[in-house]
Structures are given as C-alpha cells and as structure tokens.
Amino acid sequence: MKLGVLFSGGKDSTFATELANSGKNKVVCLMSVKSENKDSYMFHTPNIDLTELQAESLGIPLLTRKTKGEKEDELGDLKRLIQKAKKEYKIEGVVTGAVESVYQSSRIQRICSELDLWCFNPLWQLDQEELLNQLLKRGYEIIISGIAAYPLDENWLGRKINKSMIRELVKLRDKYGVNPAGEGGEFESLVLNGPNFSKSIKINSHRVEYSNHSGTFIVEDAKLK
Amino acid sequence: MKLLIINTCSNKLNEREFVLPFEDKNTRTNHYSNLKDLNWADKILITGTALEDNDYLKDLERFGWLEEINKPILGICSGAQIIASAFGGKIIKNKEIGMVDIKGDLFGKKSFQAYSLHQNGISNLSEFYILAKSKDSIHVIKHKNKEIYGVVFHPEVRNRWVIEKFKEV
Numbered sequence: 080m081k082l083g084v085l086f087s088g089g090k091d092s093t094f095a096t097e098l099a100n101s102g103k104n105k106v107v108c109l110m111s112v113k114s115e116n117k118d119s120y121m122f123h124t125p126n127i128d129l130t131e132l133q134a135e136s137l138g139i140p141l142l143t144r145k146t147k148g149e150k151e152d153e154l155g156d157l158k159r160l161i162q163k164a165k166k167e168y169k170i171e172g173v174v175t176g177a178v179e180s181v182y183q184s185s186r187i188q189r190i191c192s193e194l195d196l197w198c199f200n201p202l203w204q205l206d207q208e209e210l211l212n213q214l215l216k217r218g219y220e221i222i223i224s225g226i227a228a229y230p231l232d233e234n235w236l237g238r239k240i241n242k243s244m245i246r247e248l249v250k251l252r253d254k255y256g257v258n259p260a261g262e263g264g265e266f267e268s269l270v271l272n273g274p275n276f277s278k279s280i281k282i283n284s285h286r287v288e289y290s291n292h293s294g295t296f297i298v299e300d301a302k303l304k
Numbered sequence: 305m306k307l308l309i310i311n312t313c314s315n316k317l318n319e320r321e322f323v324l325p326f327e328d329k330n331t332r333t334n335h336y337s338n339l340k341d342l343n344w345a346d347k348i349l350i351t352g353t354a355l356e357d358n359d360y361l362k363d364l365e366r367f368g369w370l371e372e373i374n375k376p377i378l379g380i381c382s383g384a385q386i387i388a389s390a391f392g393g394k395i396i397k398n399k400e401i402g403m404v405d406i407k408g409d410l411f412g413k414k415s416f417q418a419y420s421l422h423q424n425g426i427s428n429l430s431e432f433y434i435l436a437k438s439k440d441s442i443h444v445i446k447h448k449n450k451e452i453y454g455v456v457f458h459p460e461v462r463n464r465w466v467i468e469k470f471k472e473v
Contacts, residue, residue, distance in 0.1 A: 080315065102316050172356075174317075181419055181461060185402035188355060188421060192401065197356040203321035204460055 080197065083108045083161070083170040085187070086141070087122065088130045090214055090221045090240075091176030091202055091260075093270040096137065097217070098201040099174040100275070108168040109134050109141045110160050116148025117295075125225040125267050125295045129280065136276040136303055140168070158190045165194060172197030178205055179262045207252075207260035211245045218274050224296045225267030228257055233289040235266065236296040269298070278303040305471055308345030309333040312352065312382045314359035322351045325460040326467065336366055347376045347471065350383030352458060355401070355423055357382075364389050376451035378470045381422050384445065384454030391431040391447065398425025400441050406457065408436025410444045411469035418443070418457035425456060 084096045086109035100106045111130040114122040134141035142164055146156035164170045173191050177184040177200045184200060191198040202210060214221060221240045226232070230251065238244060248259035257265050272279035283300040309331050311323045323333055326349060332341045342348070353360065360382050370377070370390040379387040385395045400420040407415050418438075425441045432454075436444035445454045451473055459466035 098320065099317060104315070104317050181403055185419075185421075188401050192355055192399070192423065195356070197315070197354055199315075199317045199321070199354070201317055201320040204325040205320075 080104050080171045081107045081169055082172045082174050082199065083110050083142075083164040083168060084174040085176070086111050086130055086134070087176070088126060088133050088269055089176070089224075090219065090268040090270055091178060091210075093133070093176075093273055094210075094214060094217075094219070095174050095176040095201050096139070097273065097275045099199060104172075106139055106174070107170060108164050109137070109139050110164050111141060111143045112153065112157055112160060113143055113145045114148035114153060115146070116153070119148045119153060122146070122148065122153065126269050126298050129269065129298055129301060132280050132301060132303055133270065133276075136278045136280070138277060142167070154186055154190065157187075158194070161190060161194060161196070165196065170196065172199055174199045174201065176202055178202045178207070178210065178260060207258055207262060208245065208249055210260050211240065211248070215240070215242065215245070218272075219270060220272035220279065221268050221270050222296065223266050224269040225294065226265065227293045228263075228265035229292045230255060231257070231266060231292060233287060233294050236287050236289065236294050237285065240268065269296075280304075305330060306344060306346045307331045307471070308341050308348045310339070310348060310350045310383070311335045312350060312357075312360045312386070313354065314357050315354070318354045318357065322353050326351070336360065336363065339369070342369065342373065345375060347473075348373075348378070349467075349470070350377065350379040350386055352381030352383060352421070355421055360386060361395065361424075370452070374450070376470070376473050377453070378467075379452075379454040380460075381456055381458060382424075384456050385424055385426055387447075387452055387454045388426040388429060388432070388445065392428065393426050393432070394428040395424050396427050397423065398441050399423040400425075400438065404438040404441075404457070406436050406438050406443050408434075408444060410436050410455070410466065413465075416463065418459070418463055419461035420457050422456055426454065
C-alpha cells in the first residue's frame with residue numbers, strides 16, 4: 080500500500096516513517112503542515128523547516144502546506160495537503176506518529192475517512208518510556224527542541240535524548256506528571272539522525288528563546304553531513 | 305489466565321495499534337484466518353481493525369466456531385460485529401469517530417467516555433442483551449446464555465479497566 084506520513088521531523092513521526100516502510104507498505108511521500116501558531120494543538124511547530132533536510136536524507140519527497148493555525152481552520156489545510164498527496168503520489172493511506180492524543184487522532188481519522196484513505200498509527204498506546212528506549216536502541220539521534228512545562232527549563236533545550244535523560248524524565252513523571260515522551264506537549268523533539276537517514280543533520284548555528292518554563296531551540300543554519 | 309488474541313487486521317501495520325496494546329506474556333495471537341490456539345486459551349479476545357479495513361466482512365463464515373465454543377469471549381469493534389453476526393445479528397452502516405458518552409451498564413459502570421472508531425455498527429440482536437449505548441450507536445452487548453461480550457468502542461484507549469474486568473469474568 081502506498082502511504083504518506085504526516086511528518087513534523089520530531090521523534091514520533093520519524094519513527095512512524097521507519098515502521099511504515101515495511102512489508103507490502105511503502106512510504107511514497109511525507110507531508111508537513113507549517114503552522115504559524117506556536118501553540119497549535121494539532122501540529123508540531125519548532126524547526127518545521129528542517130523537514131526539508133530530513134526528507135532529503137530519508138530520500139522521500141516532501142509536500143508542505145502553510146496554515147495560520149487557527150483551531151478548526153488548520154484541519155482544512157491539513158485535509159487539502161492530504162488531498163494533494165492522494166492526487167500527486169496516489170497514496171492509499173496516511174501514517175501518523177500519534178501515541179495518546181485522541182484529539183489529534185480522531186481529527187485525522189475523520190479526514191482520512193472523508194477522503195477514503197486508510198489511517199495508520201503505529202505508535203498508538205505505546206508505553207512512553209518504552210517508546211524512548213526503542214528509539215535509542217534503533218540508533219536515533221534526537222534533541223529537545225521545545226519545552227512547555229514545569230519543571231523543564233532552558234537547560235533542557237538542545238540536549239540529546241540518552242539513557243540518563245530517560246531516567247530523569249521518568250522521575251519527573253513520577254513527581255510532576257510530566258509525560259516522559261512529551262506527548263502532552265511538555266516538550267518537542269528534533270531528529271538529527273536515524274537508521275533510515277542517509278546523512279545526519281549538522282546544526283551550524285542556533286538560538287534559544289526562553290521564558291518561564293517555555294522555550295524553543297531554534298536552528299538557524301543546518302546542513303546534511 | 306491464558307488469553308488468545310484473535311487478530312482481524314488485514315494490513316500488518318495496523319496490528320501495532322489494534323493488537324499490540326493487548327499483548328503480554330500470558331497472551332498468544334492468531335490471525336482469524338489461521339487459528340491454532342483455541343484449545344490452549346482460557347479466554348478469547350477478538351480485536352478491532354482500521355476504519356477502512358473491511359476484509360473481515362468477506363470472511364464471516366470463518367467464525368462458525370463461535371457458536372460451538374464455551375469460553376469467555378470479548379469482541380472489540382470489528383470483533384463485536386463478528387460476534388453479533390455469528391449469532392444472527394446484522395452489521396449495519398454506522399459511523400462514529402472520537403470520544404463519546406456511553407450510558408448503560410458494563411461490569412457495573414453506568415456512564416463513561418470512550419473512544420469510538422467505527423463505520424459499521426450492529427443491530428438485530430435478539431440473542432443478546434444490549435448493555436450500553438452512545439447517542440448514535442449500540443456499544444455493549446452480552447450473549448443471553450454465554451459469557452460472550454461485544455464492545456464497539458475501543459477499550460484499549462482510556463478504558464483498559466474493561467480488559468481487566470473481562471479477565472476477571
């Protein structure tokens with residue numbers, strides 16, 4: 080089955096891309112929505128422009144669409160993007176990196192149903208700690224690109240996810256209820272390398288925007304190496 | 305307790321969302337087209353599948369064993385449709401996607417929210433008690449003489465207590 084992945088460049092949609100490209104299924108395009116609303120419930124926003132480099136490294140064509148990110152309007156933009164992928168790449172199904180969010184998942188399921196497309200969520204209901212461990216085991220190189228929850232602070236921005244970070248996140252879950260995989264929007268991630276990448280992403284320069292437990296690691300210049 | 309999971313997915317990629325959430329060290333999984341462990345199992349769970357996956361509808365005659373077997377069974381979504389159909393019920397067009405309010409009585413719980421993901425529903429359920437409904441769909445049925453349950457919503461999402469209660473039946 081020809082599939083298109085809703086791709087943000089974060090850990091979940093990148094992992095979903097790898098899982099979807101197996102057996103009789105083939106990922107024929109990636110789809111990225113570039114939201115101007117930093118607080119979008121639907122779309123991951125930091126460093127969304129880097130999806131172009133990631134797609135190049137993955138060797139999969141990328142379709143993008145901008146949205147102002149106003150609540151239900153952004154769904155119209157998402158639907159038009161998926162329609163374009165159906166027309167141009169003949170996709171028969173859509174893949175997402177949704178893990179727990181019924182808000183995101185049910186909206187995408189409805190759009191797929193309206194467009195007669197299958198919907199796949201290969202990380203659905205996966206245990207959060209298990210998800211992070213699987214990513215490390217498969218050799219993903221991932222950094223924290225956004226935070227939005229106490230007690231996370233600017234020291235987390237740009238840090239690589241490794242075993243000791245997973246232990247820290249599990250402690251924060253137990254103490255403060257922070258979801259260890261950031262599924263509640265506590266943090267956003269950026270994938271720099273992975274088992275299906277032909278080249279890794281090298282960050283040449285970046286800046287940090289931070290105030291009061293909310294911040295973003297913004298990549299200003301990066302290339303494939 | 306040994307739980308046999310009967311997989312109704314036709315595309316392997318969907319198994320990660322409809323089968324994997326139920327698997328643990330006490331379960332075995334068989335696809336409905338290749339049942340090997342019916343005798344091994346103490347209880348049986350028939351999974352759901354993707355909204356667009358209708359292959360199981362072409363294979364309903366493969367579930368004739370449901371009438372013969374005497375073990376507790378829980379069918380989820382497409383699994384509930386299969387159970388209804390095996391005992392004379394009808395599978396009808398009935399789409400519902402997202403969180404819905406369920407009212408009735410399931411294992412003593414009278415009212416709860418649940419995740420719905422179906423485009424087919426069930427009707428003509430003379431062999432069953434209808435235990436709970438949403439505004440637009442029948443959601444929970446129990447066979448009048450057997451420990452056979454069908455739930456049309458997806459208990460693996462936010463309602464895992466249903467699976468635990470079923471294991472205690």
